[in-house]
Amino acid sequence: MDARSRTCDRGAGTSPWIHRWYVAEMPEPRFAICDLDGTLIDSDAALVNAFVALGVTRSEISFGHVIADECLRLGISLGDYVHAYDTEAAKPFPGVDELIGVLDDWAICSNKHVESGTAELTRLAWRPRAAMFADAFNGPKRLAPLLEALHLDPSRVVFVGDTDHDRTCAHEAGVDFALAAWNPRAVERVGDIALKHPSDLIEVLGL
Numbered sequence: 001m002d003a004r005s006r007t008c009d010r011g012a013g014t015s016p017w018i019h020r021w022y023v024a025e026m027p028e029p030r031f032a033i034c035d036l037d038g039t040l041i042d043s044d045a046a047l048v049n050a051f052v053a054l055g056v057t058r059s060e061i062s063f064g065h066v067i068a069d070e071c072l073r074l075g076i077s078l079g080d081y082v083h084a085y086d087t088e089a090a091k092p093f094p095g096v097d098e099l100i101g102v103l104d105d106w107a108i109c110s111n112k113h114v115e116s117g118t119a120e121l122t123r124l125a126w127r128p129r130a131a132m133f134a135d136a137f138n139g140p141k142r143l144a145p146l147l148e149a150l151h152l153d154p155s156r157v158v159f160v161g162d163t164d165h166d167r168t169c170a171h172e173a174g175v176d177f178a179l180a181a182w183n184p185r186a187v188e189r190v191g192d193i194a195l196k197h198p199s200d201l202i203e204v205l206g207l
């Protein structure tokens with residue numbers, strides 16, 4: 001029997017003392033940290049189009065990397081890439097805007113270039129408590145700097161992402177990993193919390 005039903009059984013709804021007991025029994029909701037590209041926004045086409053515009057062959061492009069590393073690997077300048085990237089092109093996956101409307105406290109952890117990432121958040125009018133992009137990490141993104149900056153207990157955090165690297169980030173930080181399985185490119189592994197629809201996250205967080 002859960003805390004809610006115990007409270008109801010005791011007819012305690014009008015007692016302040018029991019109300020405090022009831023609130024204390026209810027677990028705090030968990031905190032969501034989300035990847036951006038391929039998780040909240042369907043940015044594959046925008047990412048690919050910027051590379052293709054700079055002469056890269058489509059089949060050479062892969063996803064989920066630090067953008068500076070991918071530019072280096074593909075032999076193009078980061079500045080040219082940021083200039084070619086259309087920050088208006090990527091749309092949120094269906095249901096994500098509604099999810100963001102429910103989350104009033106959340107954060108972003110992304111390998112995206114800070115200029116492109118900030119422009120996307122502004123355009124979408126999304127206001128996470130914190131957003132860390134590639135410039136915040138000395139290499140690929142990590143969750144530790146965000147956990148530290150926001151004083152978050154890893155056991156109370158869920159990281160939502162779409163790639164193997166995202167899963168590794170979560171495991172290294174002692175954080176549960178939820179797969180954005182609404183992205184058909186995302187591959188589920190044992191131990192993932194697989195989210196079929198963005199709204200599935202609401203229950204996982206206990207909101």
Ligand SMILES: [Mg+2]
Pocket residue numbers: 035036037038039064161162163
């Ligand atoms: Mg991603």
